[in-house]
Amino acid sequence: MFDVIARNKVARTIVVIFAAACSRFAVMAWLGDRELGNDIRSFRVVAETLLAGKSVFDLPHFVYTYPPVWMYAAKLLRSIGDTYGVSFTLLIKLPQVFADCLVSALVVFAVARRTEKLNAPMLAGLLYALNPLSIYVAAGIGQIDPLVMGLVLVAMLLAEGGRLRGYLVGGLVLGIAISLKTFPILLAPWLVWRAWTAFPRRWVAGGVAGFCILPWALALLPFLLNGETTALTRTVEFMFLQSGSGGLAQQRGLLSALAFVGIPIRGLNAGTESFALALGVVGPALAWVMDQYRLLLISKILFVTIYLVMFWFLRNGPLLKVCLLTFVILFSVIGGFFGYYLLWPLPFAVVLRDKGVVPYSLLAFVLNVWADPWVNLLFWVFCVGWSVLLVRGLLAEQRSAVEPHRAI
Structure with missing residues (x-):
């Protein structure tokens, strides 16, 4: 029975979408109006503020860090909920659930193009559809990352086709993802470079780059014309994981792992830092540097440096692999991050x-x-090891591609 379904393109896609939807709706039904974390509460504040005719960027005790697109979706969903008596906690998760169903179907399609194994597409789709991580983020926390990553995956698959229209439309789709959350901008250089190598004309690369920024710029335009520059400064300020400080508070990331093994970092293990100062192991200058927020900034600078080096040496690597490597290295280097990242x-x-x-x-x-220090340390070690394996694999692929040309 499984083999029959796996061989049928339509049937396996329906099964995967059904599995993704049922698993997420089951979790949503079990949770009800309970909220895991503060994300839905924040979306509710945003929706209520807009419905009251106020600006979310003027709230004194609330810092809205997203580009000004998702807040209108939150407002619309809150209005629908108030009109029909449906829970906002339920409604705000629906776009994420639908996005995960789309991603599951895209996985089936993408894997089918990469392999001739009949069972592989359906198994890969189920691996995402029933993945506890994706279920937790979409149906548990209710964050919009599944929606954003669905758009990112569409963009990269379009570009993988190698057609001019695929690059241009892919750039626009990636731009829509950036207009929801700015972190996908990390992948824009890969897409622009791939467009340039495929079609070495300035207008092509410029067009793809422009499409990557266009939706975000259009979303900001009404605020800028109205003189409300906070919308721009907030999204630029928080573009590069400024909220990583929240990850520090939740004990997720490199700095929490270092503090756990005894590295004296102010704000994370103040007792160890004071003890190291008393022994003279850490001088005043080093102690000033060993502050959690200064180290968080240093970790971001380190990531940018590694990213630029990686881009230079691996710029011609397979598109999906370099995208995967970008995020894995990010979690290996950045000092703190939220779990849903x-x-x-x-x-x-x-x-x-x-x-x-x-x-x-x-x-x-x-x-x-369960953000236990041991789990965080183990996760960090795994990401470092995975990064090394991915880099070695990409370099080996590049060498194997160059050797036939040298032989000729």
């Missing part, structure tokens, strides 16, 4: 059928529901 590499890893996807999914899920 860990969804970002998952679609790429599943489509590529990377061997690291299963242990990564389990560790990332556990780190979301």
